[in-house]
Amino acid sequence: MLQRFMQFLHIDRAFLGAVFVFAYIFVISVRLTSGQWSWYVFTPEGPLAQFIQALLIFTLLRLLLNRFATSARKSYVKASVAALLVYLAAANALSLLIALSFGTVERNFNSYTLLLNNVNLVVQFVLFGGLYLAYSYAQDLNHERTQLANYRQQVAELQLQQLKQQLNPHFVFNALNVLDELIYADTQRASDYLNAFAELYRAVLEASGERLVSLAHELNFASNYFKLMQVRYGEGYTLQVQGEPSAQRYLPPYSLQVLIENALQHNQASATQPVVITITISDADVTVHNNRHPRQHAKLSHQVGLTSLTKQFAVLTQQPLEIRSTATEFSVRMPLLTTQVTQP
Numbered sequence: 001m002l003q004r005f006m007q008f009l010h011i012d013r014a015f016l017g018a019v020f021v022f023a024y025i026f027v028i029s030v031r032l033t034s035g036q037w038s039w040y041v042f043t044p045e046g047p048l049a050q051f052i053q054a055l056l057i058f059t060l061l062r063l064l065l066n067r068f069a070t071s072a073r074k075s076y077v078k079a080s081v082a083a084l085l086v087y088l089a090a091a092n093a094l095s096l097l098i099a100l101s102f103g104t105v106e107r108n109f110n111s112y113t114l115l116l117n118n119v120n121l122v123v124q125f126v127l128f129g130g131l132y133l134a135y136s137y138a139q140d141l142n143h144e145r146t147q148l149a150n151y152r153q154q155v156a157e158l159q160l161q162q163l164k165q166q167l168n169p170h171f172v173f174n175a176l177n178v179l180d181e182l183i184y185a186d187t188q189r190a191s192d193y194l195n196a197f198a199e200l201y202r203a204v205l206e207a208s209g210e211r212l213v214s215l216a217h218e219l220n221f222a223s224n225y226f227k228l229m230q231v232r233y234g235e236g237y238t239l240q241v242q243g244e245p246s247a248q249r250y251l252p253p254y255s256l257q258v259l260i261e262n263a264l265q266h267n268q269a270s271a272t273q274p275v276v277i278t279i280t281i282s283d284a285d286v287t288v289h290n291n292r293h294p295r296q297h298a299k300l301s302h303q304v305g306l307t308s309l310t311k312q313f314a315v316l317t318q319q320p321l322e323i324r325s326t327a328t329e330f331s332v333r334m335p336l337l338t339t340q341v342t343q344p
Helices: 002-009 013-033 045-067 072-102 111-185 187-207 215-233 255-266 304-316
Strands: 237-242 275-281 285-291 322-325 329-335
Touching (some): 002 045, 013 111, 045 072, 045 111, 111 187, 215 255, 215 275, 237 255, 255 285, 304 329
Parallel strands (some): 237 275
Antiparallel strands (some): 275 285, 285 329, 322 329
16 A cells, blocks of 8 residues: 555655654754743654645645646646645645634634644645655656666667668678679689678678677678678788787677778779778777779769768767878778767
8 A cells, every 4th residue: 555655656665754754853843943842842743743744745746746747847836836725725624624613713713823824834835845846856857867868779779770781781782793793704713702701691690680799700700801802802902900909899890891891992903003901909999091092983982881880980989980081091990899888
């Protein structure tokens, strides 16, 4: 019964206990102020009656808060005013019934006594009602913040899934283009390529449900991808890795592969003009750099991979990608993430 009542009021036992202590202190202070200096000051009947009055105030406020459930501020103001009026009306009506029963209407309902009693009722309502409203508002605010955080997290997860779904088909499309070229040029190499591609795509499927993958995993995937792409683009392209992957450092899936693909697609390499792709690893970030030899007849690129990667980092962290492009060099610096990274 008590548990259901507390659930209705949206309070817990700790708050209920604090209210009782506050009611006890309030009654004792009133008694002492009125000049009572005896053992009677500490008797519990007064605090208990005040505690019950506080619960009645809470109940009125909760009923009216539920009734005026619009915007938070408006509902609290409306509920407070309405509850105060109902509380005063009910208290005065009860006092009148008691006075009629004992024949004390003239003594208890003269203008002075009536004013004094109503001032006391207003003070009680402001003290205990204000305490409950402050607690209730804090609870509602915390609940809204939790809901907002959950909503933002769900939106971020949805965005990441959409972006990864863009990268996955993009990767497959480019790899199948290579296979299509090899089938007509060299069937044996096409067969070897297909087997290697199957192994690589297995790694893609394993990472498809992951928000982040380890830097070591991503380096291994990128290296295998580069070896496959060399079949199409030739030995004029080289990949170098500088530094060792740090423990507990992560990247979104396909991050390095996207940047390697970008270097391969936009540059023409040869024995005399090689394109060197360098992955430089530090504790805080990883940079992918390549020298530029732009293709003479480059195909129109929509840069789906780089755009999606940029958006992923915007969702995951407040540290954006740092892209530098000159006539001779192109580089992208990516911050390394941790498993604790959340949506900003």
